[in-house]
Amino acid sequence: MHVAVRQGMALEGLHMRVLVVDESRGRARVLRDALAQAGYEVVVSRAAPLALAGVVARVRPDVIVIDTESPSRDTLEHLAVMGRDLPRPIVMFADDAAPETLRNVMRAGVAAYVVDGLDPARVKSIIEVACARFEEYQGLRNELAAAKSKLAERKVVERAKGLLMKARGVDEGEAYEMLRKLAMDRGKPLAEVAQQVVDLGSLLG
Amino acid sequence: MSEKPDAREPSTDRRSFLKSAGAAAIMSLVPDAVRTAAWAAGSDAPEKKEVKVGFIPLTDCASVVMAAALGIDEKYGIKIVPTKEASWASVRDKLINGDIDAAHVLYGLVYGVQMGVGGPRRDMAVLMTLNNNGQAITLSKKLADKGAVDGASLAALMKKEAREYTFAQTFPTGTHAMWLYYWLAANGVNPMKDIKVITVPPPQMVANMRVGNMDGYCVGEPWNHRAIADGIGITAITTQDIWKDHPEKVLGATAEFVQKYPNTARALTAAVIEAGKWIDASLSNRLKMAETIAAPAYVNTSVDVINQRILGRYQNGLGKTWDDPNHMKFYGDGAVTFPYYSDGMWFLTQHRRWGLMKQDPDYLAVAKQVNQVEIYKQAATAAKASLPKEPMRTSKLVDGVVWDGKDPKKYAGSFAVHA
Numbered sequence: 291m292h293v294a295v296r297q298g299m300a301l302e303g304l305h306m307r308v309l310v311v312d313e314s315r316g317r318a319r320v321l322r323d324a325l326a327q328a329g330y331e332v333v334v335s336r337a338a339p340l341a342l343a344g345v346v347a348r349v350r351p352d353v354i355v356i357d358t359e360s361p362s363r364d365t366l367e368h369l370a371v372m373g374r375d376l377p378r379p380i381v382m383f384a385d386d387a388a389p390e391t392l393r394n395v396m397r398a399g400v401a402a403y404v405v406d407g408l409d410p411a412r413v414k415s416i417i418e419v420a421c422a423r424f425e426e427y428q429g430l431r432n433e434l435a436a437a438k439s440k441l442a443e444r445k446v447v448e449r450a451k452g453l454l455m456k457a458r459g460v461d462e463g464e465a466y467e468m469l470r471k472l473a474m475d476r477g478k479p480l481a482e483v484a485q486q487v488v489d490l491g492s493l494l495g
Numbered sequence: 496m497s498e499k500p501d502a503r504e505p506s507t508d509r510r511s512f513l514k515s516a517g518a519a520a521i522m523s524l525v526p527d528a529v530r531t532a533a534w535a536a537g538s539d540a541p542e543k544k545e546v547k548v549g550f551i552p553l554t555d556c557a558s559v560v561m562a563a564a565l566g567i568d569e570k571y572g573i574k575i576v577p578t579k580e581a582s583w584a585s586v587r588d589k590l591i592n593g594d595i596d597a598a599h600v601l602y603g604l605v606y607g608v609q610m611g612v613g614g615p616r617r618d619m620a621v622l623m624t625l626n627n628n629g630q631a632i633t634l635s636k637k638l639a640d641k642g643a644v645d646g647a648s649l650a651a652l653m654k655k656e657a658r659e660y661t662f663a664q665t666f667p668t669g670t671h672a673m674w675l676y677y678w679l680a681a682n683g684v685n686p687m688k689d690i691k692v693i694t695v696p697p698p699q700m701v702a703n704m705r706v707g708n709m710d711g712y713c714v715g716e717p718w719n720h721r722a723i724a725d726g727i728g729i730t731a732i733t734t735q736d737i738w739k740d741h742p743e744k745v746l747g748a749t750a751e752f753v754q755k756y757p758n759t760a761r762a763l764t765a766a767v768i769e770a771g772k773w774i775d776a777s778l779s780n781r782l783k784m785a786e787t788i789a790a791p792a793y794v795n796t797s798v799d800v801i802n803q804r805i806l807g808r809y810q811n812g813l814g815k816t817w818d819d820p821n822h823m824k825f826y827g828d829g830a831v832t833f834p835y836y837s838d839g840m841w842f843l844t845q846h847r848r849w850g851l852m853k854q855d856p857d858y859l860a861v862a863k864q865v866n867q868v869e870i871y872k873q874a875a876t877a878a879k880a881s882l883p884k885e886p887m888r889t890s891k892l893v894d895g896v897v898w899d900g901k902d903p904k905k906y907a908g909s910f911a912v913h914a
Contacts, residue, residue: 338699338703339663339693339694339695339696339699339703340693340695340703340706340708340709343693358585358588359581359582359585360581360582361581361582361696361698361699362582362696363581363582363584363585364582364583364584364665364666364694364695364696365693365694365695365696366584367583367584367613367614367666367667367694368666368667368692368693368694370613370614371612371613371614371667371668371851372667372692393592393593393594396588396589396592396594401584401588
């Protein structure tokens, strides 16, 4: 593995090169745009372990940002330990000895590999941008998931109402009341009770 | 701190009672339910009932998984929640920040974190060894076709057809890196100079070799057998043939966890020892274990791929088959699970040998700090497991060199091939 004079360059602080390794294309794009806007040079890679060593050698990043749950992290650990001048794992947080900070960063899903000797403040700003974008992206996905499940719940309640109306000869309002009462009596969510009614309905044909 | 557990243990009387073999015999007469109640009622009750234990999809996560699946954990007043992890780096980070309490983890990794090799430094704890043996070195079918089927023929081919050879292992400070390096060096190949080494997550090894740009790898089962089943690789050597009954994965935690929850640590260790005992007890238990851990939630492969080598039925992918008495062991009458100081020190000597550490540490002091022999002994007594007489052991490795833990500094500096 060839080794160039990276540290000197990084210390000059002229610019910092960030490598974003992410299997999620959407999130990588969001992060790339945010970091580029903050004035960093950004390279995005979805590289699998074998190719990753090559990408890191070619790009020679100052900071690597990666999803904490990515299997490719062990490949980066190896590069950090064995490729002397290559990024080191989360140096600043290890030195900061702030487990709380590390925990928050990790819960946001961000792991960072940082070249030794970089200005901690600048690294911090990159990590902060990454955390914010990761969380935002996760938030959007959660919202989407919530919206989808709400829609599904509404559908199931509609179907349960329909079944009750037909079976018991009641109107829509009464059917809804029956479901609501059942849910309250059992201490279960309305959607769950509705699902049971639908399941039972399909059994009874 | 493992030297004086009494300082934080209010119920000294009760513990020393439990420690004696006579007490264990008496306890064995007491029905399980009553005994569980006795454990829970006393001050030995686990401080933390739910214990999250990280694991990587490998055959040797079995005793952790089975301790939970068989409900052995409940017997000791805890609930083990096995948590599947995507990388060893993630296992390490989650141990450090408390997202998981303990983990199925590479022996060398725990010592790497203790010494701060290439990453965060924390005081760590090895509660027990999870298994011996059961890893291997696979060479690509392409290499085998050219005659490289073992160490000597690989070295010969590398001389004859010089190019960049790429070998993979699973973590820079881990066990597979050390087995691979040791074996290559024993065959005159310097892993730091003569080859390119990369790290690849275990479940991705086979797929990466299939792509064709990897010459060999060292990894745990079932991923060596899988390479044979898929027809893309051959087994050049098993790790038990590099070091018979070598230590492999451990039950690791931070020292902080053990200090804060000593009773939980003991209960967890006892439950996993008992699970290991159960696995080693019979052929049918091992088959049941293979069925359990093959599931998508754990190793996620077919039962066949796991159970061949678990039962000691080996093939090398070149037509040779054999029954290996030194297959993966999870208990071995208490010799497997004991956290020998000499085992821990060995990884330090190899880290030193390959330049991961620049200086010699106080080998024995580090091992005594990390390996929780006292807690292990209490747990072994509770699980009615045999205890070895000495906290050190002697082994002869593949190059004929004997390791007994007596002069680690001299041993670390004694190898002709080094970084």
